Amino acid sequence: MLEEQYIMKREEKEKSNAKSNYSLVLEKIISKRIAAGKTQVNIANHLNLSEGGYFKVEKGKTKLDLERLLEILEFLKISPEEFFKGIM
Numbered sequence: 001m002l003e004e005q006y007i008m009k010r011e012e013k014e015k016s017n018a019k020s021n022y023s024l025v026l027e028k029i030i031s032k033r034i035a036a037g038k039t040q041v042n043i044a045n046h047l048n049l050s051e052g053g054y055f056k057v058e059k060g061k062t063k064l065d066l067e068r069l070l071e072i073l074e075f076l077k078i079s080p081e082e083f084f085k086g087i088m
Contacts, residue, residue, distance in 0.1 A: 024087050026060055029072060032083070036076050046075045 033043060044054035047068060056062040073083055 021087060022064075023060065025069070026058060026064070028083065028087065029064075029069075030058055032076050032078055033072075038076065043072060043075060047071055 033040075040054050040058065041051050044051045047054060049057075053062065057064050057068070070080065073080060
């Protein structure tokens with residue numbers, strides 16, 4: 001019983017860390033986009049999304065998959081290595 005509780009608590013903590021890191025990724029995308037002088041419309045067009053569709057990505061309402069993240073980083077001319085410094 002104690003082992004099950006330990007496992008459940010560990011899994012909850014891992015989910016919490018993942019959610020926290022995901023929020024950091026979204027925040028960093030926004031800050032890098034602004035620093036590059038790009039708008040949500042610019043990135044939405046590049047990704048073939050509506051402005052509202054991209055807004056939902058930045059706000060975490062629509063999950064960001066790896067392919068889309070890499071497309072955003074390419075558009076912003078940022079390497080994945082550079083982007084993830086300080087996040088993980």
